[in-house]
Structure formats: C-alpha cells, structure tokens
Amino acid sequence: MTVRVRIAPSPTGNLHIGTARTAVFNWLYAHRHGGQFILRIEDTDVERSKAEYTQNILDGLKWLGLNWDEGPFAQSDRLELYRQGIQKLLDNKLAYRCYTSSVELDELRATQEARGAAPRYDNRHRNLTPEQEAEFVAAGRQPVIRFKIDDQREISWIDAVRGKVSWQGSDLGGDMVIARAAQDGAGQNSVGQPLYNLAVVIDDIDMKITQVIRGEDHIANTAKQILLYEGLGVTIPEFSHTPLILSPAGKKLSKRDGVTSIWDFKDMGYVAGALTNYMTLLGWSAPDAQEIFSLDEAAAQFSFDRVNKAGAKFDWDKLNWVNSQYLHKMTPEELLPELIPFWEAAGYKVDADRSWLLRLATLIGPSLETLKGGFEERTGLTTQGGVEISRTFFTANPTLGEEATAQLGQDGVKDILTSLQTALAEMSEIDEDGAKGLLDRVTKERGVKKGVVMRSLRAALTGEVNGPDLIQSLILLHQRNLALPRLQAALAV
C-alpha cells in the first residue's frame, strides 16, 4: 500500500513553526517511503478562517521547500461529504440530535466544576422520545449532532512514536458534538457546520491517508477519531504523535512567545534550509549523528523509531549555529541574492556593480550567523548578520566608535593616515598585492609596527576596531571611492 500522509493546517493565522515542523515530519516520511504528501486546509471554523492565512500557509510551505503532491483541498469545499458521513452515523443510530442549549451546558459544567468533577456532557438527550424531540423542535431549538461515546469502552492504538496508548471512553467528555446547530430557519433535518474531529476523519478516509502524523497535542482527539472510524466501518490508519516544540521556558509554543510565524524567522535572516534542518533536529536524530543535512538527506534515513517522545525546547543558539553552517556553505553567487533584499530593507543603496557585491559577499560570508544580524528585541539575542557587518560598506560616512576615536587620537596616527592617504590617492585601482604593498611601505616609512598601521586604517575606514579582513575591506571601499574621503574625515577629527 502506498504511503499517503497529510498536513492539515487551519487558516487561522500565519504559518506557525509548529505546523511547519509537523509538515516536515510528514514530508520526510512521505519521501522516505515514496509516498504522497497531501495538503488540506481545515477551514470549518468559518469565524476564524481567513483566505489570506491560507495563502500565507501555502507560501510558507513553498518557501521551506515542503512541496506537496496533492491539494490544497479546502474543507469548505467538501461540506456535502461530511453531511453524508453525519447522515450515515445518524441512520445507524450512532449519532443523534441533541437540543441542550448552551445555557444548560454552562449550568451543567458549573455544577460539575463545583463538585470538583471533570466537565463533561451528561448524554441527557441520547435517548429522546419522538414526543420530547417534537417539543424541543416546537420550542424553536436547533439541535447539534452528537456521536455516542461508550463510557465503558477502552480505546487503544499502537502509536509509531509512543507505542501503546490507551484511553477510557469515560474520559472523553461524553457524547461528542460532530456538527454545530443549523442556522435558524433551516429545515428540521438540516445539519450545521461539521466539527473538526468529524471532518478530519471523513477526509482522512476519503483521501486514503495511511498514517496520521501530527503533534502530541492531538492525542485525545485520536481516541475520539478512532471511534468515528469504527462507526463509519473503515480501516483505522496508523498514528504518529510527535513531541511538541516548547518555548525556551518549556511551554507549548504560542503566539505569545513572539516569534512563531515562519515569516518572522525569514525576516530575521534565517534561510529555509536551516529552518527545516533545525526543526528536524528538534525531536529526531540521524543514525550517524549527522546534524547538518538537507530534507532529502534526512528523508533517506527518516523513521519514527528515532523520534523522541519528550517535548523539545526551542534553542536560539543552536538555530543560529545551524543557520551559520548554511550561510558559510553558500557560494558568493548563492549568498548575494539572499543578502540583497536585506540590504535594501535596511535602506542601503545597492547600486554597486555585481562583481563588487560578490566580493563583499565573499568577504562577509564566513562571518555570518544570519542574513540580518544585530540585536533582536524579540529574541533578546545579538547575531552576526549581513546587514550589520556590511553597514560600513554602504553608508557614506561611518560614525566613529569610542575605541576607533581613541585609536585615531594616538600619537603618530595622523602621520600614518596622511601617508596612507597620499599613497592611496595615486592609486586609482588597488588589488590585494597593491594594498599589502601600500601597508608595508607606510609601515617602513613611519617606522612603526604594522599592527598600528592596520588598526589606524581600520578605525579611519570603518569607525570600528573590529571587522572583516582589512585588506579586502580597503579594496572594496576604494573601488567605491569611499576610502579616501574617510581618511580625509579621520584626519579632520
């Protein structure tokens, strides 16, 4: 039987890191087994679902390289299918109409809570007589459809990551609602919007899903869904409940944690490959302990028996390291197009010719942790990034840092800079040998240590005492006619 898996996000927000990670595991499993990866949009909650989020999720999955084989299917296009399923359950007396009002339900829960008992529906309308039903209808009540759950029933399944998981029917909260109340004025036999558990099961059956791979937060739903599979008389798929990604504080990652949308990560300068790589590492490990791998490489070795059971805390340090590995591995030609949007977003005028830009990418590439860098308020971390490191190459006049000012103020430094300026003024172009020669000449001429010359030059050119290779920096700056003005400006201090 061919493997068929699915990712089923609900479009109630931008693509979330948790959803993306579930998508990664599904993708890996599908590709490991030469199966199909299906995308289904679960938009049965019309209140919260928005088309823009659907688009956002599609774009995000594409950006991450998590291409799907079928879909996207929208549950809102499949309502008739769910209606048929509900009808079948009704016909087989496995489901019934429940007229309990929300006020009555609230009261019920309040009493249960007061008793210290678990809130649950008491199945009060499970066996209504036709007369009782007629009374509720006459009173204008719109029923929900509830699926019968046998309290005595023990539900268990073999989970691909957890082994045997069992659930008692009585812990499922009573007969479950599978369809909302129909709109007022709808016919007596109409049913309202289907609810999550019903729609999922109907779809997974219809789409011939062979393994359901989803987050651990769905375990309780699985018990309910197994009952629905049985009620519908079909084969139950295999389930794999993956550990959750926890916030650094150890809680389920929520919107409150600031950075949860995949786009937040993109904006901060993380690349897609690093993100999927890191998400894979959060819960799975390769047999050979390899940590940097492409999706394809991971897929070749992926299996659920190497997926951890415990939740994994999200760690920015490790993500930064993984991202840096990807950035360092990229050629300047690959890196440049990634860098340009960030430079432009930072307001840099990216009008230099391509060879100059490539040279800059070559220079800063090995230092990069992210494409952006600097202090991120959302994470509280500072990273070495492309915007930060290359700032001095794009801004007209660097502001002198404290240490740079101190360096420039030292005895003899002005003389050194004057010599450098004079010599450089006669060189319209400068290459590596030329730059080295220049520094050697000035060092000899001034009778100082080379380090002093270099530190002074760096301070004058960049306003900093630290930074990427000085020779290369000088060459790049001089090509853009920025070196001489900066020496001039430094002399004027």
Added chain:
RNA sequence: GCCCCCAUCGUCUAGAGGCCUAGGACACCUCGUUUUCACUGAGGCAACAGGGAUUCGAAUUCCCUUGGGGGUACCA
C-alpha cells in the same frame, strides 16, 4: 480537579542489561591561527530526578514518589 504522555550535561540528543570511568552537537571556558572581530583547528567544563524491586550485573526492565508537558469546546 480529572485524564493522557514524558523524564540522560544549561539546551538538542546517542544509549534498546554488561561495549558507559555515559558518546556527539550547541552554548560556555582555555589555547592555536588572525592587526582585530568572526571563521576555523585543538582541548576543557558539564547529565543518567529520587526511592524501591528484578538481576551476577541497570541510564537501559518493573513499581512508587517527584517534576515537566499536553488535553479536558457547538476551536483546530
């Protein structure tokens, strides 16, 4: 509250009874390299939650305790 799940260095993890004086990675520290920072190389620090039981032998099996997470909707 109730139900379910989980538990190895600060973090992600390897480990499926003897190969474990517990391995790797990130972070951190030291040294080398570098004018500097970063990269990179070498080294270091650092954990089997606690208690019972089984066994010749337990990080690995079982039980209890503790701790953590998830769930408990006419959300998904």
